Amino acid sequence: MAKTATNTIARNLAGWLLPAALILAWETASRAGLISESVMAPPSAVLAAFVRLLASGELVENIGISTLRALSGFAIGGSIGFAFGLANGLSRLSRDLTDTTLQMVRNIPHLALIPLVILWFGIDEGAKLFLVALGVFFPIYVNTLLGIQGVDPQLVEMGRIYGMSRRELFFRVILPGALPAIFVGLRYALGIMWLTLIVAETIAASSGLGYMAMQAREFLLIDVVILSILIYALLGKLADSFARLLERLTLQWHPAFQPA
Amino acid sequence: MSVIALHPKQQQEADGAPATIRAPSPAPPTAPLAFSLRGITKRFGDKTVLDGIDLDVPQGQFVAVIGKSGCGKSTLLRILAGLDSPTSGSLTVAGGSAAERRSRIMFQEPRLLPWARISRNVEIGLTGIARGDVARDLSLQILQEVGLADSTEEWPSVLSGGQKQRVALARALVAHPFILALDEPLGALDALTRIEMQQLLERIWQQQKFTAVLVTHDVAEAVALADRVVVIDEGRIALDLPIPLARPRHHGSPETARLEGQILDRLFGRG
Numbered sequence A: 001m002a003k004t005a006t007n008t009i010a011r012n013l014a015g016w017l018l019p020a021a022l023i024l025a026w027e028t029a030s031r032a033g034l035i036s037e038s039v040m041a042p043p044s045a046v047l048a049a050f051v052r053l054l055a056s057g058e059l060v061e062n063i064g065i066s067t068l069r070a071l072s073g074f075a076i077g078g079s080i081g082f083a084f085g086l087a088n089g090l091s092r093l094s095r096d097l098t099d100t101t102l103q104m105v106r107n108i109p110h111l112a113l114i115p116l117v118i119l120w121f122g123i124d125e126g127a128k129l130f131l132v133a134l135g136v137f138f139p140i141y142v143n144t145l146l147g148i149q150g151v152d153p154q155l156v157e158m159g160r161i162y163g164m165s166r167r168e169l170f171f172r173v174i175l176p177g178a179l180p181a182i183f184v185g186l187r188y189a190l191g192i193m194w195l196t197l198i199v200a201e202t203i204a205a206s207s208g209l210g211y212m213a214m215q216a217r218e219f220l221l222i223d224v225v226i227l228s229i230l231i232y233a234l235l236g237k238l239a240d241s242f243a244r245l246l247e248r249l250t251l252q253w254h255p256a257f258q259p260a
Numbered sequence B: 001m002s003v004i005a006l007h008p009k010q011q012q013e014a015d016g017a018p019a020t021i022r023a024p025s026p027a028p029p030t031a032p033l034a035f036s037l038r039g040i041t042k043r044f045g046d047k048t049v050l051d052g053i054d055l056d057v058p059q060g061q062f063v064a065v066i067g068k069s070g071c072g073k074s075t076l077l078r079i080l081a082g083l084d085s086p087t088s089g090s091l092t093v094a095g096g097s098a099a100e101r102r103s104r105i106m107f108q109e110p111r112l113l114p115w116a117r118i119s120r121n122v123e124i125g126l127t128g129i130a131r132g133d134v135a136r137d138l139s140l141q142i143l144q145e146v147g148l149a150d151s152t153e154e155w156p157s158v159l160s161g162g163q164k165q166r167v168a169l170a171r172a173l174v175a176h177p178f179i180l181a182l183d184e185p186l187g188a189l190d191a192l193t194r195i196e197m198q199q200l201l202e203r204i205w206q207q208q209k210f211t212a213v214l215v216t217h218d219v220a221e222a223v224a225l226a227d228r229v230v231v232i233d234e235g236r237i238a239l240d241l242p243i244p245l246a247r248p249r250h251h252g253s254p255e256t257a258r259l260e261g262q263i264l265d266r267l268f269g270r271g
């Protein structure tokens, strides 16, 4: 037990070795004048920008705004996608009525709608929410549908034979069976969520992390630009780790998540 | 004995609960019947799979059904378990209330829920019958009988094929069914595990006294377990052979060999 724990820690640490070495090399190269100040700020300058923006409250405010946008858009698009995925997975009629249309809309890259969305919503919150929700909708929809369609029909028959009601059949057989696929959709959707928000905030916003980065670009504050990029990366990683944790907790039965 | 007929059309109504009460059947044979099939015919499109099967099975009998692949054994079993209805003919199940007439079916695949612990999987056998602590106690008890008392809190994925099939057996038996239909339940197991499972099945059948209908492609298995072997060929019963051997039976005795030979001859048309 203790040995495996030490092993896990060691393995996690190993993953950080390369980034740490890269940062060190980057700092050294900047100080030696190998990298121009106007191309890349050294890690120490990025750190200083971080401390400065943290103290002024600007950073926390912008992270808060961006996170709120991301999560609200995700909640809207994700729940609609989940609802359609369930409905179309469970009901043939619903699938016949809506699936073709949804698959057609899916072929439009949602970011291509930005000009239209700006015309509709201006650069208000509505524009960002709409884009994030639209981007998140499809991975959740498609994977929920696939998950439900992939549930072993023999298990469903077994549930029926043993007299499960439709409700029991759904909660005890169909939903758990679809869960691994739904998680694939969830993690994919979280990635799309941040990507969409970055693009939307960079093009059309007056607050948030993307806006902060664009402002900094105008004033040639390259340290702040890099800081924003790093924070985006961290937030993305955080969301993914959260989804993985959730996955590990709910899919304990799955051979892939059992201690070897 | 009250007799209830299942007509193909009515059978689908109300959760598969049988519908009409029939007039009592004429003079029952010596032992009370568990079920009887009369002229069961099943067609898929214009293909006739079962062509007028008549079969009376007394309560507590162990019947083995043998036949070549695709001859309609599974179809017959599904009709018996109420999962499909015959194109024509009737199934009559004896007994009183729905609980007393309960039938269960077991398949070649264990069909366990991978996301439910073993004891939870067994509790599925009590859906609509018992819940909570009662269901839990009953399932632990039956798991003990099938020799899995130590695995009740495992996930199905860590069990071997034979153990999974034992869980499926426990799930089928936890509510004490009147009829247990088994569709090649041991077909996917290795030879040694299969013999072990046969012994387990025989022991539990002797304890619980249900009526067993076992579909198998293994002639030795049929002769080892059954009171009676029914051979199906071209949609009809080609041979109905009593196996009057004392239990426990021994594999490879001259008497079993003779009976096996008789069945094989009929299967391959040398009879």
Ligand SMILES: Nc1ncnc2c1ncn2[C@@H]1O[C@H](COP(=O)(O)OP(=O)(O)O)[C@@H](O)[C@H]1O
Binding pocket: B044, B049, B067, B068, B069, B070, B071, B072, B073, B074, B075, B076
């Ligand atoms: N739902 C169905 N639709 C059409 N044909 C079927 C269906 N179920 C079974 N059959 C056909 O009926 C025949 C008997 O099948 P089955 O009862 O499964 O045979 P066995 O179990 O004896 O191998 C096979 O030829 C099979 O193709």
Ligand SMILES: [Mg+2]
Binding pocket: B073, B074, B075, B183
């Ligand atoms: Mg079969």
